[in-house]
Every structure is written in structure tokens, then in C-alpha cells.
Amino acid sequence: MWMFTQGGHLFDSSRPSTLPEVDDVLAVNPSKDTWTIVVKVNRMWVSPCFGGSKLPFSMELVFMDAKGCKIHATVRKSLLYRFQPLITEGRVYQISYFSVGENGGEFRTTMHTYKINFEMHTTVRLATNTLITMSPYSFTPLSDIRFNVLDSSYLTGPVASKNLKRMENWKRELLLIFCKRCSS
Known part of the structure; x- marks a missing residue:
């Protein structure tokens, strides 16, 4: 029996792997909806509704994988009750079954071409055997x-x-x- 790492996960060679194939954040695009990524939550905040409502508009997140690639993610208002209690800034998660859209707009939090949109069927699991230790900061000269x-x-x-x-x-x-x- 021996251990080895693949995509940031520890595997025991004596047992069949039950973890799904993990995708690189850099590869994420709208071509499919069966992505599985393992990411650290670098930043997390709730965006307020414009127009005076006390209810939040959405939850916004910046994810980073073990290779340092970052991607923005959004949890819309109607799904906050489902995902907000599951996610903590600084922790590492395996996230699957989300949609992917253009990362456009006037102000972007990451350089990634796309962003993640959480859906009702999106799964979030704490990745307890994974550490992402890379610095989340990108410095500009x-x-x-x-x-x-x-x-x-x-x-x-x-x-x-x-x-x-x-x-x-x-x-x-x-x-x-x-x-x-x-x-x-």
C-alpha cells in the first residue's frame, strides 16, 4: 500500500478511487456542466440589493486551485439559504455541477475568461485531505x-x-x- 497525490488529492493505492476526476480551474468553460474542481475560497462577500432592500442580492466568491488559477463564482439570492451555511472563507472545497458564464462587466475580480454560477444541483464538499498553500495575491509592478x-x-x-x-x-x-x- 502506498500514497500518492493527483490533482491535490491523496490517494491510497490499495483502494479503488471514489473521487471523481478533478478539473483544473484554467480549463473551466461553458462547454460542459459536469466540472469538478477543488478550490480554496480566497474571498467571500454578500452583495447588497440596490434600491434599499435589506435582503442580499447574491454571494460572491473568489476561488483558487492548487496551481494558483483563480475564478469568480456567484450564488444568486434564491440559493443563498442552501450554500451560504456550507462555505467558509479560507477553506478548501470540492465543487461540482455548476454552470459557467462569461466573466464580463466593467469590474472583474479575476482574469479568468469565465465565472462559475451555482445552481440548485451544485454540490459542495469540504476537501479535508487537500491543502492549497499558494499565496492568493498577484502583485503588479x-x-x-x-x-x-x-x-x-x-x-x-x-x-x-x-x-x-x-x-x-x-x-x-x-x-x-x-x-x-x-x-x-
């Missing part, structure tokens, strides 16, 4: 921010603009010190 080389349809965090201001102040201070030394 300051030069790209400074010279507006960013893809403005993709959300960037406030850290970038704060660090750019600090960097500019630091460069100014360094330049002043350098100029004072040169003139002495």
Missing part, C-alpha cells in the same frame, strides 16, 4: 501602476495606490538628500 499600464477592467486593491504615494515620497526624500550631498 509599481511601474505598471505609475504609467497606467493596468487593465482597468480588473480590480486592484488600495495597497497599490498607497504604496505608490509612499514610493513617490521616498524618492523625493532620497533625491533631496542626494542633491544636498552633491551641492556640498
